[in-house]
Amino acid sequence: MDFPLANTFGVRHELFLQTVDDFHRHRHRVNKKINRLRRSLNIITKDTKHYSEKNKTANLTSSDYELNKGFGDVLLYLIERDLVYAQETRLLMDVHSSKSREKFLISKYKKALKHVKNLFEIIVNEKNELVVLEVLVIASLIEGSLAISKKKYEKSLNAFSISRCALQFLYSYQELPPQYTKELYYNIIDFIVDPALKVSASQCNTSRANDLAQLSKEQAFQNKHMFPYLSKAIEIISKTNAAYVTPSDQSELKLLKELQWGSYSATIRSDDLSLAIMKINEEVKGIMDEDSTSYDSSLLLYQDATELHTQEMARTEEEYDDSEKQEQYIISTYLKYNYLLLRVRRDITILNGLNAAVERLKNVSKNKLLVSWKECLKVNDAIISSLEEVTDLPGIANDDDLMDYINTLKAYFTIKKQLRLSQAYLISNKYIQALALVSNSRSLIENAKPFSSETEGNLPRNEDLENMKEHVLEEESKLSILASHFNDSDDKIIIGSKYIVDNKDKFPALSGDNLLSHVAPTKVDIQPVHVKPVLFDIAYNYIGDSSSNSEQELQHVSSESGGRSNEEGEKKKGFFGLFGR
Numbered sequence: 001m002d003f004p005l006a007n008t009f010g011v012r013h014e015l016f017l018q019t020v021d022d023f024h025r026h027r028h029r030v031n032k033k034i035n036r037l038r039r040s041l042n043i044i045t046k047d048t049k050h051y052s053e054k055n056k057t058a059n060l061t062s063s064d065y066e067l068n069k070g071f072g073d074v075l076l077y078l079i080e081r082d083l084v085y086a087q088e089t090r091l092l093m094d095v096h097s098s099k100s101r102e103k104f105l106i107s108k109y110k111k112a113l114k115h116v117k118n119l120f121e122i123i124v125n126e127k128n129e130l131v132v133l134e135v136l137v138i139a140s141l142i143e144g145s146l147a148i149s150k151k152k153y154e155k156s157l158n159a160f161s162i163s164r165c166a167l168q169f170l171y172s173y174q175e176l177p178p179q180y181t182k183e184l185y186y187n188i189i190d191f192i193v194d195p196a197l198k199v200s201a202s203q204c205n206t207s208r209a210n211d212l213a214q215l216s217k218e219q220a221f222q223n224k225h226m227f228p229y230l231s232k233a234i235e236i237i238s239k240t241n242a243a244y245v246t247p248s249d250q251s252e253l254k255l256l257k258e259l260q261w262g263s264y265s266a267t268i269r270s271d272d273l274s275l276a277i278m279k280i281n282e283e284v285k286g287i288m289d290e291d292s293t294s295y296d297s298s299l300l301l302y303q304d305a306t307e308l309h310t311q312e313m314a315r316t317e318e319e320y321d322d323s324e325k326q327e328q329y330i331i332s333t334y335l336k337y338n339y340l341l342l343r344v345r346r347d348i349t350i351l352n353g354l355n356a357a358v359e360r361l362k363n364v365s366k367n368k369l370l371v372s373w374k375e376c377l378k379v380n381d382a383i384i385s386s387l388e389e390v391t392d393l394p395g396i397a398n399d400d401d402l403m404d405y406i407n408t409l410k411a412y413f414t415i416k417k418q419l420r421l422s423q424a425y426l427i428s429n430k431y432i433q434a435l436a437l438v439s440n441s442r443s444l445i446e447n448a449k450p451f452s453s454e455t456e457g458n459l460p461r462n463e464d465l466e467n468m469k470e471h472v473l474e475e476e477s478k479l480s481i482l483a484s485h486f487n488d489s490d491d492k493i494i495i496g497s498k499y500i501v502d503n504k505d506k507f508p509a510l511s512g513d514n515l516l517s518h519v520a521p522t523k524v525d526i527q528p529v530h531v532k533p534v535l536f537d538i539a540y541n542y543i544g545d546s547s548s549n550s551e552q553e554l555q556h557v558s559s560e561s562g563g564r565s566n567e568e569g570e571k572k573k574g575f576f577g578l579f580g581r
Contacts, residue, residue: 001072001123004134005170005188006180008080013187014180023088030081037074058118065122075119079138082112086145102149109146116142120229129236130174136233137166141188143227144196157200158226161219162233164193164212169237169244183293190300211275217247261334262399266327270312273331276305284342289458292353295346302339309335333395340393344386344409345457351379352458366427373420380417384410404449411448412460415441415468419475426479435479442476445469 043056086108144159425434
């Protein structure tokens with residue numbers, strides 16, 4: 001009971017449940033857990049006659065919970081079982097909806113709500129207010145889901161608003177165990193709360209449908225009476241930080257009225273769009289280049305702002321003249337451009353992490369190394385694809401500086417891709433292909449224009465271009481030597497070996513006739529080595545000798561040679577030296 005949301009929604013998230021069968025199996029796992037808890041706490045009701053009167057689980061009290069928090073876990077997992085069953089039913093209704101399934105779904109939410117109210121009663125003396133707040137979050141999620149099932153959207157709007165405020169508060173103040181991360185709270189917001197809030201807000205025709213953070217604060221603050229027992233969540237949050245449940249006064253904010261972007265400028269005529277852009281600018285400041293998840297909230301805000309602006313453009317198309325429409329298209333391109341550049345920055349962070357993981361690999365097989373490089377290439381391709389989307393945006397081609405900037409970025413990541421591919425060819429002993437890729441990279445880096453201004457975040461800079469150019473030239477020099485001295489035949493392999501003795505961790509798929517010839521090299525080809533003679537070394541032996549010694553040596557050599565010639569002459573006398581005189 002220390003972490004109710006982690007033990008329920010967190011476990012579900014870790015299991016990555018998607019299909020009806022997934023939820024069905026998980027429901028049975030939860031049911032087994034409930035039975036084990038009941039046995040250990042001795043609250044199994046064996047006599048099922050008049051079960052409602054003899055049901056020990058329904059009659060738990062706060063004193064039981066104070067003696068053993070396992071009683072709270074029993075009720076918590078009963079809630080989880082009903083919610084999993086409800087989600088299983090919702091997936092079935094997506095395939096085939098019926099009145100009976102709708103009634104069954106509502107009954108499951110009602111049953112879960114009954115259990116959560118029982119749980120709330122027995123933890124009334126709980127000293128840890130964050131535990132109570134998490135139980136209230138579960139209660140508000142059930143209340144909201146039940147209200148949507150009954151098409152009571154005002155109630156669902158209020159219930160999910162309380163959930164959103166509480167989850168944001170928990171993200172800042174709750175400390176989870178190591179096996180879970182705080183992203184759990186934002187996962188619940190992104191996949192459960194926000195979609196339900198958007199549906200409820202659109203059905204209620206609220207003016208804040210595009211600013212869910214402000215909308216949830218207003219609903220939680222102004223409509224406390226709608227669910228009186230859930231108002232305790234507002235009280236717990238207000239004690240620590242009331243900003244999570246207090247709506248800000250938008251009239252005090254100085255709205256952004258004009259947008260300056262490169263050589264373009266546009267007037268922002270929508271207050272909602274102005275607020276959305278201001279919120280994006282604040283959110284982007286919190287991005288950490290080494291954390292890929294820190295980009296998610298900003299990317300979502302860009303998507304929401306783009307969707308809002310697209311709707312406004314469609315609604316006001318007939319009201320604006322040509323110049324005003326031109327400004328609307330400038331704003332649209334601005335939002336899409338910054339979204340794509342931010343996505344590129346996130347992918348660069350992911351790519352850097354993958355490259356670091358590859359660098360740490362040691363003593364691995366070639367196949368494993370190629371698989372790791374393949375993952376890097378996928379992310380690299382995503383970056384290039386995003387940059388190509390940028391060049392296709394309207395108005396980008398008219399700005400020469402912007403096009404040069406994007407083309408240089410595209411060339412940089414194309415070179416990174418080609419260098420990685422050349423490494424793959426190199427370890428496969430295909431030197432000519434590797435050299436061709438590196439040569440193409442050299443032409444790309446030489447034609448790339450340097451950045452005219454400072455790049456933001458983790459995007460490459462001019463120093464990175466210079467370093468890459470040096471690396472490309474160095475690789476081209478090495479591969480030129482390899483390609484000129486070695487071909488792709490098995491007889492000239494220098495990286496790896498075709499012999500079993502050099503590859504002890506794998507066995508070649510060869511026939512019996514060819515196997516013996518691949519055990520070890522038995523034929524040694526000896527070739528002459530090209531030598532450059534150095535005359536100085538030869539002459540050095542004769543420097544520094546005295547003339548007398550040299551004369552004596554010459555006389556000695558001449559006498560020896562004369563004597564040797566006489567002996568040879570004497571030996572050669574006769575018929576071919578066979579018969580002496």
